[in-house]
Amino acid sequence: MSAVYAVAGLEVHAGDRAIVRGVDFAIAAGECVALVGASGSGKSQTCLAPFGLSPLRAMGSARLCGEELVGADEARLRLLRAAHAGFVFQQPLTALTPHLRIGRQLDEAWRQAGAPRPDRRDLVTLMARVGLDRGDEWLDQYPHRLSGGQRQRVMIAAAIAHGPRLLVADEPTTALDAGLRRDVMALIARLRREEGLALLLVSHDLPAVAEHADRVVVLEEGHVAEAGDAARIFAEPRADYTRALIAASPRLTDPRPDLPLAGGTLLEARGVAVSFPRPGWRRGRIAAVAGVSIGLGRGEGLAIVGGSGSGKSTLGRAIARIGPADAGAVRWQGRDLPPRKAMRPGDRRLIQPVFQDPVASLDPQWRVADIIAEPLRHLRPGLDAAARDEAVARAIAEVELEPAIARRRPATLSGGQAQRVAIARALVAEPEMLLLDEATSALDVLVAGRVLDLLARLQRARGLAILFISHDLAVARRLCGRIAVMEGGRIVEEGDMEAVIRTPCHPVTRALVAASA
Structure with missing residues (x-):
């Protein structure tokens, strides 16, 4: 032939x-x-x-x-x-x-x-x-x-x-x-x-x-x-x-990872709802998130999983106050976080995001050092230039990159390097919680595994809470001891990660387990 x-x-x-x-x-x-x-x-x-x-x-x-x-x-x-x-x-x-x-x-x-x-x-x-x-x-x-x-x-x-x-x-x-x-x-x-x-x-x-x-x-x-x-x-x-x-390649049959124990309640989201206008000429709105409530402890990992369009990313962005919300409250250690447009720098630094596409999330015209330093100018404005440079250097070292990478631009980075830069940019603000939205799905299995290992070390070293949004249960299991499954803007099943994987109750959860097996 x-x-x-x-x-x-x-x-x-x-x-x-x-x-x-x-x-x-x-x-x-x-x-x-x-x-x-x-x-x-x-x-x-x-x-x-x-x-x-x-x-x-x-x-x-x-x-x-x-x-x-x-x-x-x-x-x-x-x-x-x-x-x-x-x-x-x-x-x-x-x-x-x-x-x-x-x-x-x-x-x-x-x-x-x-x-x-x-x-x-x-x-x-x-x-x-x-x-x-x-x-x-x-x-x-x-x-x-x-x-x-x-x-x-x-x-x-x-x-x-x-x-x-x-x-x-x-x-x-x-x-x-x-x-x-x-x-x-x-x-x-x-x-x-x-x-x-x-x-x-x-x-x-x-x-x-x-x-x-x-x-x-x-x-x-x-x-x-x-x-x-x-x-x-x-x-x-x-x-x-x-x-x-x-x-x-992670599998659900891998040994259960040794995860840190959760501390006191850090974040509570109550009745979060988000809607968007219907596409095209049709009137009305589509409910993307319909009154969801979740909680997260200090140092804990919570996985929000579901199919495309289930509302998991919209929920995460609403909780982190980087996306819209129609209703609901987000409480941080017992006090209400203000709405997205009213967030002050001190509140904004508490939850930092890391997104799916590492290269697209970095400004292509900026050097790595400037990308990592950008949050400092807004969230820690009291730092002088020398202190900012020192903080950037510490963040680069913390994500295990060579110091020389500070002079490079995103187009010269591999996917794994770009995602480590994105993590360094999140860490430099000294957050207490990371929002990881499909943060490893664009990476190959070897690089994704190294990034997950890095995140696990940072979670322990800093006591970081992690809200991990993913469609892959085997990946989410590496960092999270609890899971919430979303479908149609609602949580349809939640609980201990191992218990839910072992005996999934909802058809959506069973399908996710089967797809990750």
Whole structure:
């Protein structure tokens, strides 16, 4: 069977330095080859550089439908991409054009290979192919109006609209909850079978790779550590690096972590409610959080888990007073915290957030030192320049980064380094509680494990309370002894983490446990 896409002796160079070297693989129609490895191993550059979608230079050979990509000029690459390849990227909200309606973006994707302009029924049919049965309702909406799962389905629709022979999926499920990850991978697998697509998959979701890939290429620091049949590699990995990757994936069957005991009550949220206007022309409001009450002790970890759209992030932001709230009270050690717009610096520093996408949460124009120092200027204005510099240096050391990183900018950081910078920025304000909103979901399993270990050490050393928002029970279990499960803006089950995992009562909880098993 001839290959739709084949690379041989592929190298990717940053200036005179080869950051990827000696990569070989081929993908036939209907097959899936997965690239796996830690952050910085070269997966995305191997995937994107031959297509001219990276500022780095590809060398060697990469042939798409018999046409050589390496060495082709930009005009030729654009034609080959439009004719034969579709791309699904990691962050659909940033990959989609924010000021264009969904229908306009699908129309452009449909026509990129020279096809005649589709009518609205064609676009509705395209949306239905990717599981958006009410496609006509969303064609006139902007990307921010869709959920994460809906945006990713739109991205897949755009990728297949022009009938490509190769689908390149670079971390297509990173930002999604466990159920949606499974659904999106099932959708991609179905399209691969029905359309006969060759699939190049980049992922750190090893269970999904084990389920869907025919062959696996394991990359370690730019070279191939191991390659071969997927079933063999996951059953009998030969390279130490591959074994480390597989072992780093958290499981609910792992031994119970030794967590710190909770101190006295630190935070109480009572009857928190948040609503938003309905999208489009429809009147009324949607209740995102409906009268939720939770409590958190000093030094305790509480996991808020649930599917996309369950209200967990909205609840967390309302509690931390960085998002809106229609009703309810948040009490801190027995006193009411003021509303979001009335928060004083002394109150603001108590709860500090760390968000999902580490690079997107950092100002790309600023140096790391300035990013970490920014909270000090607002929350600890009495510090002089020397004291701020000293506090920044301590925070950098506390998150186990080299001092020289202070002079760098976010674009030069790996995902793990960027998330440590975000944690340092939160710590420098001397908070008593961290709001961690999917803080490791964008990281590979090795880096995520190191970040979780760092957070566990900081939790003990500082006596930090942690409100951990996640869709992954196995990850949340690393830091949290209690759990609250959300669905439809309400808490449907809560209690001791181990007891809830062992005997889940609500169907949503049972589904989350099954997805994390």
